[in-house]
Amino acid sequence: MDINEIAKDTYYFSINNKLSGFITERNAIKCFEQLVTKLEPGESIHLPFIDKPGSCYYATQHRIIKCSKKLFGFKFKEWKWDQIKTINYLKRGFTGTLILNTVNGEIKIQVCSYRAKFICNRLNETKELAK
Numbered sequence: 001m002d003i004n005e006i007a008k009d010t011y012y013f014s015i016n017n018k019l020s021g022f023i024t025e026r027n028a029i030k031c032f033e034q035l036v037t038k039l040e041p042g043e044s045i046h047l048p049f050i051d052k053p054g055s056c057y058y059a060t061q062h063r064i065i066k067c068s069k070k071l072f073g074f075k076f077k078e079w080k081w082d083q084i085k086t087i088n089y090l091k092r093g094f095t096g097t098l099i100l101n102t103v104n105g106e107i108k109i110q111v112c113s114y115r116a117k118f119i120c121n122r123l124n125e126t127k128e129l130a131k
Helices: 003-016 025-038 113-130
Strands: 045-050 056-060 063-070 073-080 084-092 095-102 105-112
Touching (some): 003 045, 025 056, 056 113, 084 113, 095 113, 105 113
Antiparallel strands (some): 045 056, 095 105
């Protein structure tokens, strides 16, 4: 599989499993392509998802990687599993919030409310596998 095919597969996984936010298909695939290039040899994707504002994420066995589309390019952020103490979620109305308690403070990620528990559970499972 080439980078574009992997990006499309993870985009459609996110859409089909209702793990998507507000981003166009074109921009999401571009973000996922950028994330694929950030993967290390042997690193596998455990959960791709898109937050409400439209940033794309890959949860791998080593870390969570975030890609945001900016006006001129992309912005990346990553958290290694050993930096994340706990992962929880809140549901309020139509918005769910993942809460990553990291060594550097709390990180909140807005997701679909009815998929917040699923994403939280999958991230916790992946974190456990990383130990």
